Each structure stands twice: as C-alpha cells, then as structure tokens.
C-alpha cells in the first residue's frame with residue numbers, strides 16, 4: 387500500500403501559514419507516490435480548509451469551539467485517534483510543532499525526525515534526510531526508519547513552496563472521530579497571550595540595522611555597535627543571546643522568536659547565522675557579515691563578508707566613516 | 712518540590728569552530744571545549760530558584776560517558792543537591808527515543824514533581840523532553856520561559872511563541888517542561904564552587920541497575936541514525952573582502968555608500 391502522508395496546517399486568524407505549501411513540496415520529495423492529506427484543527431476553519439483544496443487532494447477538518455486556541459496537549463490526543471498508524475505526519479519546526487510533535491510520535495508508535503531540511507529518497511522503509519547540527523555549522527545525513535510511521539518536523543523555508551495547483555481536493559469532516567473520547571489534554575490549560583512589550587525603537591521600520599551577536603563578548607563592548615549605528619544613521623538590533631543576557635531589550639531581537647525586520651542594509655556583527663535568527667530577516671537586504679570564523683554559516687547568506695575580529699574592525703570602520711563626514 | 716533536571720555535555724559552539732573530519736564520520740573533536748548545554752544550564756538555575764522559594768531538592772541527571780560527570784559537578788556547584796550519571800556502553804548510539812527510555816527508567820525509581828530539560832542541545836533536535844513526557848504519560852510544555860508555582864499540584868507557565876509573545880497556561884504536576892534560554896540569569900560558577908563539590912559522590916547507573924533491556928536502547932534500537940557529517944556546498948556565498956584590515960574598511964565604506972548603508 388502506498389505511504390500515507392499527512393500535513394498539519396498552521397493557521398492564524400483565518401490565514402494559512404506559508405509552510406502549508408512548503409509541505410506539499412516536502413511530501414513530494416519524501417515520496418512522490420504517497421497520498422497527501424492536509425489536517426486542519428481549530429474553530430470556524432471552513433475558509434482555511436477550502437483554501438487548501440487547490441493544493442491538497444484531501445483536507446481533514448477537526449473543528450470545534452473548544453479548539454479555538456491551539457493547545458498542543460489537546461491536539462496531540464485528537465490526532466492520535468484519527469491518524470492511522472504507519473503513516474507519516476509532517477509539521478513545521480516552530481513553537482507549536484516543537485510542542486506537539488515529539489510526544490505525538492510516541493503516541494503513534496512512530497519514529498521522530500526533527501527539523502529536516504531535505505529528503506534524499508526512501509529505500510526499504512528507510513528515509514534518508516538532511517539535518518543541521520551545532521547551530522548550523524555542519525550538516526548531517528540521517529537515516530530514519532519510517533516503516534512503522536513517523537512524525538517529521540520540517541524547517542520553514544527549507545523546501546520551496548509548491549505552486550498552488552488545481553488539486554480539486556475535498557474537505558472531510560473528522561471532528562466526530564477525533565472527539566469520540568472527549569477533549570483530552572486537560573492537565574494543561576491555556577490562559578492568555580501576553581503580547582511583547584514595545585521598545586523605544588521599532589526595528590521593523592529601520593532601513594539600516596547594525597545587528598550585534600554573541601561575538602561582542604562583553605556588555606561594555608555594545609558601545610562600539612551603538613557608535614557605528616550612529617555613524618551610519620542606523621538602528622541597533624541583535625541576536626537572541628544578547629537579549630538573554632539582558633544587554634539589550636527584547637524589542638531589538640531579530641528572529642523567529644523576536645522581530646521580523648526588512649531593512650535595506652543589514653550588518654551582522656559577531657552573529658553566526660542560525661536559522662532562527664535569519665528567519666526574522668525578510669526582503670533580501672544587502673547583508674554584510676563580520677565574523678572571525680570564516681566557516682560561520684552567516685557567510686553563506688551574506689552578500690559581503692569580512693573575516694576579522696569585530697572588536698578591532700568595528701571601531702576602525704566607525705572612525706573612518708566619521709572622518710569622511 | 713522534587714525537581715529533576717536532565718543535562719547534557721556538549722561542545723561549546725560559541726567557543727569552537729566546528730569542522731568535519733576527513734572521513735565525515737564525526738566532527739573534529741581534538742581541540743573542542745566542552746560545557747553544559749546552554750539550555751540545560753538555564754533549566755538548572757530555574758530549578759534551584761524554585762527550590763529556594765518553595766523547598767524540596769534538585770537532582771541533575773545525565774546520560775553520557777564518564778566525562779559527563781564534570782558537567783554534573785558543575786551544576787551541583789551551582790546549587791543542585793544531587794547528581795546521577797546514567798552510563799553504559801549499550802546506551803551509545805541512542806536516538807531521542809533511546810535517551811528518553813534511559814531517563815524514564817531512572818525517573819520511575821524516584822518521585823519527582825517537576826522534570827526539566829533544555830529546549831534543545833547540540834544536535835538541535837529538541838526531542839527528549841517531549842518524548843519523555845509522552846512515555847511517562849505526563850503533561851508537557853516546550854519553550855518555557857516562565858514558571859510560577861501556584862501550589863504543590865499546579866504551576867503557571869509561560870511559553871515563548873512567535874514575535875516575542877508569551878503564551879500563559881496552567882499546568883498540573885507532575886509534568887515535564889523544556890526550558891528556553893532567557894528564563895533567568897544563570898549564576899556564575901567559580902573554581903571555588905567546583906572545588907566544594909569535587910569529592911561528592913555521583914552514583915553511576917548502567918542498564919542492569921535501571922532494569923533496561925539492552926535491546927531497547929542504543930544503536931540496536933535507534934530508528935534514527937546519523938550516516939555522516941558534511942558541509943553543504945556553498946550556494947553563491949558572500950564575497951569576502953580581501954586585503955589588510957584598513958583596505959577592508961575602505962572597501963566596505965564604498966559598498967555601504969553605494970547601497971544606502973550610510974545616511
């Protein structure tokens with residue numbers, strides 16, 4: 387029997403996440419012969435389901451008022467009831483997927499493969515895939531036994547989204563099956579969302595960002611970044627460890643768990659280039675990276691690279707710019 | 712509150728350039744500096760702060776080789792009360808499921824209210840916490856960046872979601888949480904602190920002590936295994952500026968001017 391692949395669809399306020407189409411591409415790479423079904427869980431999801439029928443042959447809907455906020459403890463229990471053992475479930479590797487997926491693989495008696503960035507074919511029930519380790523500094527081929535089913539998280543942006551096709555799919559209501567045992571997951575109860583504090587600058591509006599990472603070494607050194615930002619007329623942003631250390635405010639953090647920025651020019655100073663950081667940079671800015679490690683992943687995505695110690699290079703750059711003024 | 716924190720000894724990626732060995736079978740391990748996984752260190756700090764507020768004890772546990780003892784000792788120097796090393800050659804080559812199977816066996820020997828792991832470690836998988844919770848049939852939350860103890864049966868947690876927003880939930884104990892960086896400011900551990908715990912006994916347990924069937928862990932049971940490491944062929948890649956540092960400064964200024972990078 388052909389492999390059955392399911393794609394868990396993330397959606398918010400009626401809009402489908404970009405990864406919905408990326409998973410169509412990922413499923414095609416995983417096994418072109420497999421059947422592919424989208425799963426939509428939530429409340430009042432008709433519009434979301436209908437919008438998927440052009441890309442998915444089948445869309446399973448699990449819709450109930452109690453599901454208006456996606457609580458993974460609840461949804462894991464529901465999915466475990468409806469997803470047939472032996473099938474493969476794909477979901478994006480982000481905050482919800484990371485919450486739901488590892489435990490779901492246990493409940494489905496399947497294999498868990500986290501954060502896949504590419505698939506290299508299946509042989510005898512074994513999927514060959516590519517992952518990254520050590521903050522993206524190296525990649526690894528892994529072999530994953532999916533013969534008894536699997537839950538696989540997919541890195542957002544790693545698979546190029548499939549063109550919206552004309553799949554002419556049908557929506558199948560699975561709500562009754564999923565809720566046959568009542569509402570699971572009562573031990574974790576959603577209370578509220580606390581929205582991020584707004585900072586003194588809105589880096590999402592900045593045209594020039596001078597962004598600092600862990601390579602700055604000491605809190606006092608942040609000053610040289612401020613001076614460079616002043617010299618070029620830009621704003622200071624940063625990677626996550628700088629915020630974790632409380633050296634800069636959270637509102638200046640670029641990345642998947644911070645702000646999404648779209649400047650014209652982005653300077654990454656002592657930033658390694660993790661996918662969570664790069665995930666917050668949109669609009670293909672002109673990117674300059676200064677890093678003392680010539681192998682830093684940031685050099686794969688930057689336009690211009692400078693292999694230097696930033697503590698030496700940045701003050702020199704600032705001074706020269708100020709001289710020219 | 713009885714708290715268990717799972718920790719891992721990893722190469723410190725902030726300190727090391729990671730490169731692949733000539734055969735691709737492993738990374739170059741010769742000159743690596745190892746430390747406790749960054750996320751785990753936040754988890755231990757959080758556990759210590761909770762214990763200091765409500766009482767109880769903090770145990771740190773690691774699945775690893777003999778060298779992992781050094782990491783357990785470091786976390787005990789921070790303030791953890793006990794360390795346990797789960798070590799056996801049959802654990803080698805375990806996938807996430809295998810590691811969780813070993814941890815579960817140890818957890819079931821004790822009685823813990825709260826089990827913490829880091830969000831992820833050096834392999835970026837982020838899997839052990841969620842798998843462990845499901846195996847133990849306990850509630851789970853990932854990316855936890857706030858914990859508030861309500862009483863001995865309930866806690867309130869914050870999870871980090873997109874855009875710097877936080878999702879607040881109430882959770883029943885016992886439960887498993889995976890901790891995100893930034894939840895606290897881990898205390899500094901000095902050489903004196905390490906010396907104080909240098910002679911504390913850290914029990915080592917193997918498969919038979921834990922009642923683990925060797926076939927259920929390690930390479931034998933792993934459904935996910937690494938074939939090799941490689942460095943992906945660069946796409947276009949950055950144009951690296953050449954010359955002396957002064958020349959690089961000059962060139963960069965020209966580029967910045969032409970791209971609107973100087974206002």
Ligand SMILES: Cc1cc2nc3c(=O)[nH]c(=O)nc-3n(C[C@H](O)[C@H](O)[C@H](O)COP(=O)(O)OP(=O)(O)OC[C@H]3O[C@@H](n4cnc5c(N)ncnc54)[C@H](O)[C@@H]3O)c2cc1C
Pocket residue numbers: 521598599600601602603624625626627628639640641642643644645655656657658659660661662663666676677678679682694695696697724725830831854
């Ligand atoms: C769920 C989740 C969400 C996350 N969200 C985000 C996010 O929103 N934003 C984010 O940034 N990260 C995020 N992260 C963290 C991310 O995985 C990385 O850990 C982080 O981006 C690394 O920051 P960095 O590049 O500053 O530090 P590192 O990776 O430590 O890199 C420091 C770099 O500085 C270089 N360097 C050191 N000294 C010098 C020097 N003197 N001169 C020049 N270069 C030097 C080093 O070679 C290295 O490349 C998230 C992680 C998780 C698990």
